[in-house]
Amino acid sequence: MSLLSVRDLVVTYATRAGPVRAVDGVNLDVPAGSITGLVGESGCGKSTLGRALMGVLPDAGRIAGGQIMFEGTDIAALSASARRAIAWRRLSFIPQTAMNALDPVQRLRAQMLEVLIERGGLGKAAALARASELFHLVGLDPVRLSDYPHQFSGGMRQRASIALALALEPALVVADEPVTALDVIVQRQVLDVMRNLQARLGLAMILVTHDIAVVAYACDRVAVMYAGRIVESGPVADVLENPLHPYTMGLTHAFPDLYGDDMTLVPIDGTPPSLLHPPTGCRFAARCPFVQPRCAEEPPVTNGDHHAACWRIDEAAELRALAAIPATWVPK
Amino acid sequence: MTALIEAIGLEKTFRTRGRDVAAVADVSLSVARGEALGIVGESGCGKTTTARMLLRLEDPSAGKIIFDGTDITTLRGADLLKFRAQAQLVFQNPFDALNPRFSIRRALAEPLNNFGVPIREHADRIDAVLHRVRLTPPAAWLDRRPHELSGGQLQRVVLARALIPGPTLIVADEPVSMLDVSVRAGILNLLREARDALGLAAVYISHDLALIRYVCERTMVMYLGQVVEEGPTKELIAHPAHPYTRALVAAVPVPHVAQDRAQLPIRGSLSDAAAIGGCAFRGRCPHAMNICTELAPTLRAITPTRRVACHLEGTIS
Numbered sequence: 001m002s003l004l005s006v007r008d009l010v011v012t013y014a015t016r017a018g019p020v021r022a023v024d025g026v027n028l029d030v031p032a033g034s035i036t037g038l039v040g041e042s043g044c045g046k047s048t049l050g051r052a053l054m055g056v057l058p059d060a061g062r063i064a065g066g067q068i069m070f071e072g073t074d075i076a077a078l079s080a081s082a083r084r085a086i087a088w089r090r091l092s093f094i095p096q097t098a099m100n101a102l103d104p105v106q107r108l109r110a111q112m113l114e115v116l117i118e119r120g121g122l123g124k125a126a127a128l129a130r131a132s133e134l135f136h137l138v139g140l141d142p143v144r145l146s147d148y149p150h151q152f153s154g155g156m157r158q159r160a161s162i163a164l165a166l167a168l169e170p171a172l173v174v175a176d177e178p179v180t181a182l183d184v185i186v187q188r189q190v191l192d193v194m195r196n197l198q199a200r201l202g203l204a205m206i207l208v209t210h211d212i213a214v215v216a217y218a219c220d221r222v223a224v225m226y227a228g229r230i231v232e233s234g235p236v237a238d239v240l241e242n243p244l245h246p247y248t249m250g251l252t253h254a255f256p257d258l259y260g261d262d263m264t265l266v267p268i269d270g271t272p273p274s275l276l277h278p279p280t281g282c283r284f285a286a287r288c289p290f291v292q293p294r295c296a297e298e299p300p301v302t303n304g305d306h307h308a309a310c311w312r313i314d315e316a317a318e319l320r321a322l323a324a325i326p327a328t329w330v331p332k
Numbered sequence: 333m334t335a336l337i338e339a340i341g342l343e344k345t346f347r348t349r350g351r352d353v354a355a356v357a358d359v360s361l362s363v364a365r366g367e368a369l370g371i372v373g374e375s376g377c378g379k380t381t382t383a384r385m386l387l388r389l390e391d392p393s394a395g396k397i398i399f400d401g402t403d404i405t406t407l408r409g410a411d412l413l414k415f416r417a418q419a420q421l422v423f424q425n426p427f428d429a430l431n432p433r434f435s436i437r438r439a440l441a442e443p444l445n446n447f448g449v450p451i452r453e454h455a456d457r458i459d460a461v462l463h464r465v466r467l468t469p470p471a472a473w474l475d476r477r478p479h480e481l482s483g484g485q486l487q488r489v490v491l492a493r494a495l496i497p498g499p500t501l502i503v504a505d506e507p508v509s510m511l512d513v514s515v516r517a518g519i520l521n522l523l524r525e526a527r528d529a530l531g532l533a534a535v536y537i538s539h540d541l542a543l544i545r546y547v548c549e550r551t552m553v554m555y556l557g558q559v560v561e562e563g564p565t566k567e568l569i570a571h572p573a574h575p576y577t578r579a580l581v582a583a584v585p586v587p588h589v590a591q592d593r594a595q596l597p598i599r600g601s602l603s604d605a606a607a608i609g610g611c612a613f614r615g616r617c618p619h620a621m622n623i624c625t626e627l628a629p630t631l632r633a634i635t636p637t638r639r640v641a642c643h644l645e646g647t648i649s
Contacts, residue, residue, distance in 0.1 A: 041512040183374040184539055188583040188596055210513060213585035217593070237589040254517045255587050256546035258569060265546065267518030271482045 002069075003204050004030040004053070004172060009066035009076070011045070011052045020275045022048040022061070024228035027301075030221075032171065035198055035205045037215035037236070039251075040225035043272060049225070050174045050208045052076075054093045055083040071171065088119045092165040094158075094175035101161040102149040108135075108160055109145040112167060120168045134163040138193050155186035159193060169201060176208045191218045212251055216240055224248050227272045227283035234306025244308035244316045247284045249323035269331045282310070289328045290319050335362035335398070336533045337386060337419070337501055342395035344381050355381045357557035359395075360631075365500065368527060368534040370548035370565060372541055372580065378557040379537045383503050386535060387419055388412060400500070417447040420494040422504035422523075426486035426511075429493075430478045436467075436489055437474040440496055447497050461492045464529075465522055484515030488522065495526060502527075505537040520546055541584050545569060553577050556612040559631055563638035573640040575617045611643070619644050 011023035023045045030036050040046045051057050053068060055075070068076040071090065075083065087093075095101050103111055109131060116127035132142035138159040149157055158178060165173050175194070179187040195218055198205050207219055215222050215236060222240070223233035224247065232245040243249045253266040270287040273279050279286070285295040294311050301309045312319060322328045344356040356378040363369045371379045384390035386397060388404060396405040404415050423429035430439050440458045449457065462470035465488040478486060487508070494502055507523065508516040524547060527534050538544050544551055544565060551565040553574065561574040572578045579598035585591075600616045611617070614624040623643050631641040 041514060184541075184585075185374060185579055185583045185596060185598060188585070191585075192593075192595070211585070212513070213587045216587050216589055217585040217591065240587065240589055251513060252587065254513050256520070256540075256542040258542045258545060258581070258584050258586050265517035265520055267484075267516070267521070268514035269518075271484075 002029040003032040003071065004028070004206075005067075005069040006049075006053070007067045007069070009049070009052065009068060010064045011048050011057065011061055012064045013048075013058075014060045014062075015276070017276055019064070021064075021228055021278065022275060023052060024275070024278065026066070026225075026228075026230055028223055028230060028233070030172065030204055030206060032204050033198075033202045034220040035195070035207055035218060037219035037222040038206055038208045038225060039210065039212060039215050039222055041210060041272065043227075043275075044225040045228040045275075046208050046210075046225045047176055050176050050206065053206070054091065054174050055080075055087070056093065088115055088165075088170065089168045090170050091172050091174070092168070092170040094161055094165045094173060094178045096177040097181055101164060102157060104149055107146055107148055112145065112164060115164060115167045130167070131163075134167055135160075137166070137197060138163045139189070153186075154182055155190060158182060158186075158190050162190070162193060162197070166197060166201065166203075170203060172204045172206070174206045174208070177210070178207070179214065180209070180211070187214075188217075194218065212240065212255060224251070227278065228275050229283060229309070231284065231310070232306075232308035234304075238306040242306075242316075243320065244302070244306065244313055245284075245310050246288045246290050246312075246319060246323065248308075249320055250287075250329065253324060253326075253329075264326050266326045266329045268329060290322070334364065336365045336400060338362040338398040339382075339386060340396050340398070342382065342385055342397070343393045344378070344385060344390060345393045354557050356385070356392075359554070359557075359559055361552060361559070361562075363501070363533045363535060365533050366527070366531045367550065368536060368548040370536045370538065370544035370551040371554060372538060372544055372551060373554035374539060376556075377554040379554050380505055382554070383421075383505055383535060383537050387421055387503055388415065389421070413447065417497040418499050419501040419503070420497060420499040422494045422502055422507050423490050424506045424509060426483055426490045429490045430486065432478050435475050435477055436462075436481075439478075439489060440492060443493055443497050449497075457496055461496045464495060464526060465489070465492045466518075467492070482515070483511050484518060487511060487515075487519050491519070491522060491526070495530070499532065501533045501535070503535045503537070506539070507536070508543070509538075509540075523547055541569065541580060542586070553580065558612060559639075559641065560613065561638075561640045561642075562631070563635075563640075567638065573634060573638065573645055574613075574642050575619055575644070576613050579616075611641075 006026055006028040009023055009026045012019040012021050026049060038046045052063055063076050067074045112131040113127050116122045116130055131145055135142045135145060140156060140159050179190050182190060209215060219236050222236050223230045226247050232239060232248045243252060250268040256265060268287055273283055281296040282299045285291045290312055299309045299311045301307055302313050339359060339361050342356055342359045345352045345354050359382050373379050381390060385392045396403055407415055441454050444454050459470045462473060467473045467488050508519050536544060536548055548565050551568050552559050553561045555576050561577045569581055572581050579596050582596050597618050598616050610625040611629055614620040629641045629643050631639045633639050634645055
């Protein structure tokens, strides 16, 4: 039984040229107590999906269809005030830049207390004790609760916004590119804090990122997004080591590695399609080296824990071998 | 190999809030023709300031820079312009490196005008450079404007703009960090090809050691304005000698499920480390000894190709 079950979710942005379908028919299951990576390139809809789950879409965006079942309730259908009632307590958010979560003119203590007292209903003494405990949990000295956000380094600010997000022990935390702006050592330390807390508190987390290496390091499961859809998802080891979708296969050869033999990186030629007028059928078809005439029709989604949307799933092993050869990706 | 560019004892001090802060404390380096040197380190380590000094975009507070046998540290006027044609910067952010109102043709003609290339040569040189960055056929691109191009295409134009004066050295500061993963590989491959085909010397600045490994045979690691380690990239990654390099290598995430998740061999954060005197890294070093407080280690050779600045060298494994 999933903690979160997204079904046929459509999110559109109103533009002068018409509605852009940023998220277009997404299905996603997030089990309790696990970290799911949501990975894809800019414009694929991963951040929009994350924001839709949190109920914090920008003004031009709206949920145009589908369901977001969370703990048995369709939260996509809830009123704004009903959404606010579960925010922080059951479902919370870690934004990309901690400065967006933290108030620059308030000391960290006041911000922690606001959440703990007004949202969590704690008394002042209990809230103070809890704030210290939370700072300790994320590896910050509780003395620093007296500081303002600008007195913190980028990594410390991100730790503080994690402490804030976890303050009321939510069941699910959505983190939108939480380590992208950080240096590699700090990035690793923040990912370790997130992993340790997730394991200790048994909460579920969705980690939105463009970086497959971050997914490989920190996540149990991954969903790969492309042009508004999830093209492949499953346990991290299966998806990264034995990808079923050609887009995922391409991504795994596009990254330089720290170890191993010299290899030639393989770019994926072309750009994603416009989401104003998306093509029918498979959206990756125009960039896919394995495209066939039937790809003009909607590809079927396979069954199973590790699944993908592609007409040629049965040939995945052969396609993987071909995808490892740079010449395969040279446009004809 | 003779050096195309050599820096000796470079220092850069910025004055902030009434006190001097050394962004670059003492950096010496050399890059041969056709060689690529990577500079890695965290934000604030001085890698970008070092690169800007090499290009004379920033005047050093001390030290000197020799380019092709000539001291260029204080060049001015026409001589500086001549140097600029030889040493080009590849901008980090392609989305704001080009004038949005200029066509690609004009964006590429501008540096030719700046460096006094006769107009009759412009068309051929623009055509050749667009072929080099694989924006072909060139005629299809010349009249487009930046907003009509994707990030990867823009970065190709940015690279073309750096190559068109015919430099012998290019310096690239995080050349793909603003691009999507699927197009990064294409730009990195172009950088490798251009270097091989033109025999360019290159300096790449990045926080990403895996990227540096892909494009640079030699790497320098900087920490708080100083070089802590230098050597052939693969050796340095496989057998890091400085405790900071070890932490850096251990922290780089790799796209495999099986990887080391042990705690990083480093303490505290950059802000804990600004101790005066002694080794700048000692506040974060798991191996710090008494001598590290008393004496700043100097960069010394541990093999014919590797240098490290650490008192422990040889005593830890």
